[in-house]
Amino acid sequence: MHKRDVIVIGGSAAGIMAATTVKRRHPEKRVTMIRNVSKTPVPCGIPYIYGTLKAVEKNIIPDDKLLAMGIEIIADQVETVQRADKSVHLAQHETLQYDKLILATGSKPLVPPLPGVELDNVFTVAKNPFFLQKIFTALQQARNVVIIGGGFIGAEMAEQIATLQQEMAAETSIALVEMLPTCLMLACEQEFGTEAENELRKLGVAVHTSSQVQQLGDDGQGRVRTVALADGRELPADLVILGIGALPNIELAEQMGLKADVRLGVAVNDQMATADPDIYAAGDCASKASFFRDEPSCIRLASVAATEGMIAASNLYGRGIRRSKGAVGAFATKIGERSIGAAGYTSRAAAAEGLDVVIGEAVAPNRHPGGLPGCIPDTRVKLLFRRDSGVIIGGHVCGGEATADMANVIAVAIQARLTAEDLATMQYATHPLLTASPLSYHIMLAAEFAATQLAD
Amino acid sequence: MHKRDVIVIGGSAAGIMAATTVKRRHPEKRVTMIRNVSKTPVPCGIPYIYGTLKAVEKNIIPDDKLLAMGIEIIADQVETVQRADKSVHLAQHETLQYDKLILATGSKPLVPPLPGVELDNVFTVAKNPFFLQKIFTALQQARNVVIIGGGFIGAEMAEQIATLQQEMAAETSIALVEMLPTCLMLACEQEFGTEAENELRKLGVAVHTSSQVQQLGDDGQGRVRTVALADGRELPADLVILGIGALPNIELAEQMGLKADVRLGVAVNDQMATADPDIYAAGDCASKASFFRDEPSCIRLASVAATEGMIAASNLYGRGIRRSKGAVGAFATKIGERSIGAAGYTSRAAAAEGLDVVIGEAVAPNRHPGGLPGCIPDTRVKLLFRRDSGVIIGGHVCGGEATADMANVIAVAIQARLTAEDLATMQYATHPLLTASPLSYHIMLAAEFAATQLAD
Known part of the structure; x- marks a missing residue:
């Protein structure tokens, strides 16, 4: 049988990140990625095939970086995996043996x-x-x-x-x-x-x-x-x-005798490890915890998948264990002329859980003065903080091209568990052609509005 | 004499933020802002008068929000301030008395x-x-x-x-x-x-x-x-x-007998308080500490000024003291087709201080797939981490419209003292039309490259 150090099953966000992370950290390892498609679409890019790009082949993740790193790519269907002899049986290729296996089989549409x-x-x-x-x-x-x-x-x-x-x-x-x-x-x-x-x-x-x-x-x-x-x-x-929506692809894991839930995915711990010490799972197929609560999360996102792929791969060969912090939910989209970003809780979700939140909101042009090109006068940020601790648990942005990165300022703040007070008194880069004025940088101002309420 | 609760001297970033913060936190206070110009230019917008806006009056900070909040604006020259009877003597208006005074006299070109x-x-x-x-x-x-x-x-x-x-x-x-x-x-x-x-x-x-x-x-x-x-x-x-460059305007403070340095500005502590318990100073005229080192900083930026104005105003009437964290230096600009952002240390400054840094760098398109509109294929992020602790101390971005907010993800990370490990394993919002792919979101990837080096 042909031996590989690491076999990754799945070629989208989690799989690619897993394969490249192993190779970057351990260039000497033989890494093989097996996928059931000859080319991998950019998952989040799929809608843009139909209006903007007008061709399926313009929305493909290129293989060149993976190949340049020495990652072997096999396009084939995995028929079975035998954990007893650590073998992967393929429809059209010879059986391979692994030292470590990462399942990144993704999800299927509901x-x-x-x-x-x-x-x-x-x-x-x-x-x-x-x-x-x-x-x-x-x-x-x-x-x-x-x-x-x-x-x-x-x-x-x-x-x-x-x-x-x-x-x-x-x-x-x-x-x-x-x-x-x-x-x-x-x-x-x-x-x-x-x-x-x-x-x-x-x-x-x-x-x-x-x-x-x-x-x-x-x-x-x-x-x-x-x-x-x-x-x-x-x-x-x-x-x-x-x-x-989507459901995790767990058929292979079930065939392998690994614990998996039809809705939550292949059971993994916060190191992305399954019960089998040589098998990890990451991305849409894997179970995930919520960042906020001690319970499972059904958030399936390429960004979560990428992080999990990186964490799983980093843990294969020890030297400092990485742990998933749980799914936060950080999103961005653009519909027509409006870009919308979000991270963490909505008001509705917070209310459903009975969380007492303080909301700070800022509406200001994303240019200063507002007459500069590209100005969206009603660029809006809404931040949610826990009343008990002042810690940020959610944030929402509606504006221009920088929306996703404004959402990322919020996403980092959530993951760093910063407070309204922290965010109100931090310094931010501003520029007339790129952001709100330093007097009304949305995240600062929304945090200050919340901090003022929290101080009352 | 006419009595005011709070007088703010100076009408630019620090002064406006100070006046609005007092009024927001204490709507009942009589707040007067005195400035030596009839209209205040957007400070960072000044260059854009000459090419893009083509008119000085298109680069003015509007007064309407201040007036709507009930802030009195006086355009006049302050001749002297008498601390003994807490009076402000103006060239063309009647003398005013203050309960609290905030100096936001700014800087003058060197x-x-x-x-x-x-x-x-x-x-x-x-x-x-x-x-x-x-x-x-x-x-x-x-x-x-x-x-x-x-x-x-x-x-x-x-x-x-x-x-x-x-x-x-x-x-x-x-x-x-x-x-x-x-x-x-x-x-x-x-x-x-x-x-x-x-x-x-x-x-x-x-x-x-x-x-x-x-x-x-x-x-x-x-x-x-x-x-x-x-x-x-x-x-x-x-x-x-x-x-x-610019030097702090300290003439008035000196006339008032307050301690001030020609290069560093009016001496204040981290609450933006001078030695006089009723007088604060903020913005370009005020001394500031470095965020990174126990030493003064000469960074003069509207964003620092705004934060300091907010901190000074919040501290006037107690209820939880706010402290300045010191100047980080968070910048953004756009020159021609390139936007450039920065926060914290450069490699050169780190080397000059003998700091041992690990650098992580990521170059990737700011769209995914790269064929989508607005793609800048060589969008670049460079992050600097201390080798001893892994903590981020600087970051640099060169790319498109989101550059300033990418710099702000970094600025927040610096101020939250996050590590390469933190930033590598956090989740970020991505979108085909707005950011790099979740596999190559620049900040995550640059942090991961540094984390890989730090793990060695």
């Missing part, structure tokens, strides 16, 4: 138990170039598109398909159906989700919130024709996209 | 002892609309402009005047003279300063580094005509701008 979900032209968003191309081809024929699910994937797909439709000569329609009262509601403050909806409407998307899909109707030839809502409305639909 | 510096058309960059208009008028006539000093103000003025010259029909030239080997060298890594120089050259600026000005020559009629360098070269110059 398919809701809806009548008609099996009809033709009903698609999930799977991270597979072949499948993504099928959606693209179908979209070019479709006239009435319905997207089910108004989270990040649903909203971004709607925005991009609306862009594509605007360029089509034919009569088209696009609708987004979301169960909750606003889009992006699990990650973002409600008013920020409303901003996203407004942008979608500007692009011609009919946004149906607080709306449940009851069934998909067919055209008599096995193809979707309508989406029926619980309130009796019926939307025309010759193409439906399901974007309602 | 005028070097150069022969010829007194000639006509030799300007400093003073924060006074009348004076700034004089420069603008003179620039519209000038053909050969020389800027002395390649720090932020000098580089930004050069960029903006180059823009202005490109729109002028006449034959023009612009040169920048800097003593040190690269522009922006006190704040930025040398290679980042070089990028700024390259941008300036693209705009037609002749950049003379490692060059010392010897004297300014006249045209026989009291007006500048040449700038002579120490190496014998002579640059044509019918307009010269001096941008070589």
Whole structure:
């Protein structure tokens, strides 16, 4: 049998980060990454295939850096893993043996138990170039598109398909159906989700919130024709996209006899280690704790996956153990003209847990003076602090191109457990062409507003 | 005499932040801000008057928020302050009495002892609309402009005047003279300063580094005509701008009998309090400690001033004392197509102090995939960590619009004293249209590269 030091199963965020981390820390190790696709799509880039990039192959993670580091890449299906002799059996390649194994098998789109979900032209968003191309081809024929699910994937797909439709000569329609009262509601403050909806409407998307899909109707030839809502409305639909979440891929782990939960994933500790001392798991397939609470988290994000891949790989060969801090949930998106970022708790989630929070909010132009190019006058930051400790537990941003990095200032503050007082009195870089004025740098000012309330 | 609760002398960053903070925390207090200009220019926006905004009045801090909060604004010259009876004597208004006084008198441009510096058309960059208009008028006539000093103000003025010259029909030239080997060298890594120089050259600026000005020559009629360098070269110059730094305005404090140093400013403790229990000082006029070392700092920045104004004002009426953490130095600028950000130490400053640092550096596109709009493929982050503790002490960014907020992720990390290990394993928000991929988010990756070295 062919022996490898480290075998990584899975080639997306967690897998790539795991493979490169091992190789960087231990260049002498033989590292092999096995993936079930010939090319790996950029996971978060998938919506942009359909409007901006207009080609599946423009949204591929390049292999060149991995190959240059000496990482072997095998595109094949893993059939079984035998832990007894530490072997990986492949569909079309010879069996390999590992010293250490990292499972990074990712997740699969959740398919809701809806009548008609099996009809033709009903698609999930799977991270597979072949499948993504099928959606693209179908979209070019479709006239009435319905997207089910108004989270990040649903909203971004709607925005991009609306862009594509605007360029089509034919009569088209696009609708987004979301169960909750606003889009992006699990990650973002409600008013920020409303901003996203407004942008979608500007692009011609009919946004149906607080709306449940009851069934998909067919055209008599096995193809979707309508989406029926619980309130009796019926939307025309010759193409439906399901974007309602993902479930961990645990089949391989189960076959291997590792503990795994259908919703939470492969059981790992905070070192990303399974019960088998030579097997780790990372990314969407792995169980994760919440950063905030002593309970599991269902947050599945490429950024969490990347961190976990790095942690798992760092722990393979000791020298200082790395531990996952648990999933924080740090997000960013751009819908139309608005960029929205978030980290940690929403007000709604905090209220649901009975947390007493103090909110600081700042609205100011992201330029100073406001007449400078690129100014978004109502750039907004909203921060959530625990009343008992003053520690930041969430933050939300709506603004321009720097939104994601403003969310990252907040994400770092959350992970460093800083207080409103800390953030109010820290110094921040500002510049007329790039940020708010030093008098109204949003994060400082929002923290100061909260600190003033906390001092009362 | 007319009694006020709080009088703030100075109407720029520190003064405004002090006045608004008092009023926010104590709405019942009578707060008066006295300034020696009728309108306050946005200090960092001054260079943009000359190229982008093309009008002094487009770069003014609006008074409306202050007035709406009930802050009284008096535009007048303070002649003397009598601490014995707590009175402020004004040139054209009645004498006022204070309960608490905050000095925010700012700084004045440093005028070097150069022969010829007194000639006509030799300007400093003073924060006074009348004076700034004089420069603008003179620039519209000038053909050969020389800027002395390649720090932020000098580089930004050069960029903006180059823009202005490109729109002028006449034959023009612009040169920048800097003593040190690269522009922006006190704040930025040398290679980042070089990028700024390259941008300036693209705009037609002749950049003379490692060059010392010897004297300014006249045209026989009291007006500048040449700038002579120490190496014998002579640059044509019918307009010269001096941008070589600033000194604290301490005259008033000295007249009041408060301790002050010509270079360091009005002596204050970490609560921004002077020796007089009713008098505080904040901003460019006030002494400051370094965040890093037990020694004074000469960093004068609007962002530091704003923080100090907030701290001084918060401490006037007790309820939890706020302390300044000392100046970190968090900067951002945009020169041509490149935005540059920095926080804390440069490699050069660390070496000068004999600090043993580990450097982590990451270069990656600020989009994923890189084909998305706005991609800067060589967006770069360089982080400096102490080898002994792994704690971050500096960071440098060169990239796009998010540069300042990437510098702020670093600035917060420095002020929270995070380690390479912390920053490598934290989670960050990423998005295809806004940031690097989660596999190569610059700050995470640069920290991981440093952490790998530190683990060796």
